[in-house]
Amino acid sequence: MPRAVREQQMLDAAVAIFARRGYRAASMDEIAELAGVSKPLVYLYLNSKEDLFTACIRREAEALVAAVRAAVEPRDAPADQQLWSGLRGFFAHTAERPDGWAVLHNQSRSQGEPFLGxxxxxxxxxxxxxxxxIAAAAREEECVPDLAEREVAGLxxxxxxxxxxxxxxANGPAGDGPAGAGGAGAEGGAGAEGGAGRAGGAAGDGRPPAKETAAxxxxxxxxxLGNLMxxxxxxxxxxxxxxxx
Amino acid sequence: MPRAVREQQMLDAAVAIFARRGYRAASMDEIAELAGVSKPLVYLYLNSKEDLFTACIRREAEALVAAVRAAVEPRDAPADQQLWSGLRGFFAHTAERPDGWAVLHNQSRSQGEPFLGxxxxxxxxxxxxxxxxIAAAAREEECVPDLAEREVAGLxxxxxxxxxxxxxxANGPAGDGPAGAGGAGAEGGAGAEGGAGRAGGAAGDGRPPAKETAAxxxxxxxxxLGNLMxxxxxxxxxxxxxxxx
Known part of the structure; x- marks a missing residue:
């Protein structure tokens, strides 16, 4: 098996374990086992737990940005269509890869540098x-010449x-998820368990479909924004x- | 000086140092020095660095929620006025206490439990x-009976x-802030240094006034929301x- 393929398998396993356990509680033994390789091979390929975590974050971040960019309709499409297609890409990708999103949203920000960077x-x-x-949409609408750069940045x-x-x-644990495991997904859990509830009208595990969240x-x-512009x-x-x- | 007053001074100093240095890099020596007390007294009153940090987070969280609740106009005001007054309260409070916000937004989430909780x-x-x-506004508008509980929660x-x-x-470092100091405020810094810039049309340090951000x-x-409803x-x-x- 080529090294690149095996490395991706290790990263797949690491993302799943980091999402489930959190960075500190994750064990290299468990990652190696899930990847179906020996622990020394993980160290040989990825060097250290820190480097492995960094590689996971970078891979998931690049995949997410690439998915959004690929989803955005071309520049000649109306600005609202571009935004809509980008949002659908964002929510579809995060729904397809909830572990990747958990690593990005919950884990990468929670362990300081270099991961936060x-x-x-x-x-x-x-x-x-x-x-x-937003700036393109403002130009398109033409009627609000004074939507300042700072306002665009704020929006x-x-x-x-x-x-x-x-x-x-939308991707947080739905009751039986990883909320209890070392803080992974706990912020998502806050929404799921919040006073307003999430189950109303929901089917299955109560998670709204990605397209519904995007809409x-x-x-x-x-x-x-439209009114503003x-x-x-x-x-x-x-x-x-x-x-x- | 009464114990309660002295304890608040210690918490004031701790919030400032935690915001500037981050939880791990913050030293109890520096906190005691800024509070103008001896380090043993800080330990006597607050027990440990972990307990001190927890006390800071809890105090700042309670102050923020109280400020928002106090700012929200009474229940007989139109829903949009209630929301507007609450947003002004939120942004005014976070602008007045940027260190408190940094502790909540950057630090409390970044060190796992029990702080994340x-x-x-x-x-x-x-x-x-x-x-x-939002639910009150939906009832007020009367015309969208089918804004489901899940949609309200999502909004x-x-x-x-x-x-x-x-x-x-809005409260992140404006170039000379704590962005370089151990990750504190780094997320705010991302906005300040982002591609869209923040300086356009801004006076002074480039931070928008709280009321402008709320608006x-x-x-x-x-x-x-109004259109939706x-x-x-x-x-x-x-x-x-x-x-x-």
């Missing part, structure tokens, strides 16, 4: 991509933060606003 | 509060995620959607 770089790429889509931050939160919620965010985001911002009503005076 | 509990409270506001997750992301961006999110969120969801255009077929 890998996550931050990925996040910057997504924020930049979304900023470009992109809001959208990426909303997408992260929703992916954690929810698109509705949340775009109808709002067409010069119809939300305004506070006068009256109750002075209550506290 | 403190953060998760706070986040659940905010998600529940936002869910209630609340999206809004809280967007708010977290924007608070990190940005309110516009992003409400005009979208009034039965005007966003729909993909046909045509370009089939490009990939």
């Amino acid at each position: 890998e996550f931050t770089a990925m996040r910057e790429e997504l924020v930049t991509l979304v900023s470009q889509l 992109a931050q809001a959208l990426v933060g909303a997408a992260e939160s929703l992916a954690a919620w 929810l965010l698109m509705n949340f985001a775009w109808a709002g 067409e010069g119809r911002p939300w305004h506070p009503r006068t009256g109750s606003a002075t209550r506290r005076g | 403190e953060f998760t509990a706070m986040r659940e409270e905010l998600v529940t509060l936002v869910s209630q506001l 609340a997750q999206a809004l809280v995620g967007a708010a977290e992301s924007l608070a990190a961006w 940005l999110l309110m516009n992003f969120a409400w005009a979208g 009034e039965g005007r969801p966003w729909h993909p255009r046909t045509g370009s959607a089939t490009r990939r077929g």
Whole structure:
């Protein structure tokens, strides 16, 4: 078996174990066993637990960014279609690879450097991509010449933060997941167990389909962005606003 | 000086040092020095570094939730006013206490349990509060009887995620901040240094005022939610959607 193939098998196993156990509790023995290789071979190929974890984060981050980029419709498509296709790509990918998402969202940020830097770089790429889509949409609409660069950057931050939160919620443990195992997936669990519940109207394990989650965010985001760009911002009503005076 | 007052001074100092250095790199010597007390007194009052960190997270989480609850206009105000006042409370509080926010957003989630649990509990409270506001708004609008519980929960997750992301961006280091110090604030730094830039049109250190950030999110969120509730969801255009077929 070629080294590259075997290495990917090791990374597959490592992603599954890191997602389930968390970085610190994950054992190289278990990873080797799941990959069907000896532990010395894992060390030979990936050097150390730290390097293995870094390789997992990098692979999952690159796969996620590539999936979103591939999903975004071409530049001549309307901006809302581009965003919609990108969101579908994001939620489809994170739903297909919940362990990869858990490693990125829960694990990579929770162990300090150098892992946090890998996550931050990925996040910057997504924020930049979304900023470009929003700026393109603003140019397309033509009617709001004063959507400042800072506003575009802020809107992109809001959208990426909303997408992260929703992916954690949609892919978090549904009662029997890894929530209890060393904190892995615990943030997703917060959504699943929150006061508003997640089971209402849901089938099977209660996780919404990726397309439904994407549509929810698109509705949340775009109808709002659309109004903003067409010069119809939300305004506070006068009256109750002075209550506290 | 009463013990309670002295304890708050220690927590003030600890929050500042944890925000600047990160949990692991923070030294009890530095915290005691900043608090103007001896290190044994810090241990006497707060027991251990872990307990001190837990106390910081819990205090800052309770203060943030209390600030948001206090800011939300009363239940007889229109739902959009309630949300707007809550968002202003959230961004005003996080802007006034950037160290507290850094401890919550960057540090509490990054060291596993029991700290993550403190953060998760706070986040659940905010998600529940936002869910209630969205559900109230849906009842107020009356025209969308089928905004399912799961959709409300998802929208609340999206809004809280967007708010977290924007608070990190708005309060992150502006070039000379703590980004280089052991990962503290690094996620905020990602926004500040991202491709879209943050300086455009900004005065001083480039950080947007809290009210501006709140207005940005309110516009992003409400005009979208409002459309949704009034039965005007966003729909993909046909045509370009089939490009990939």
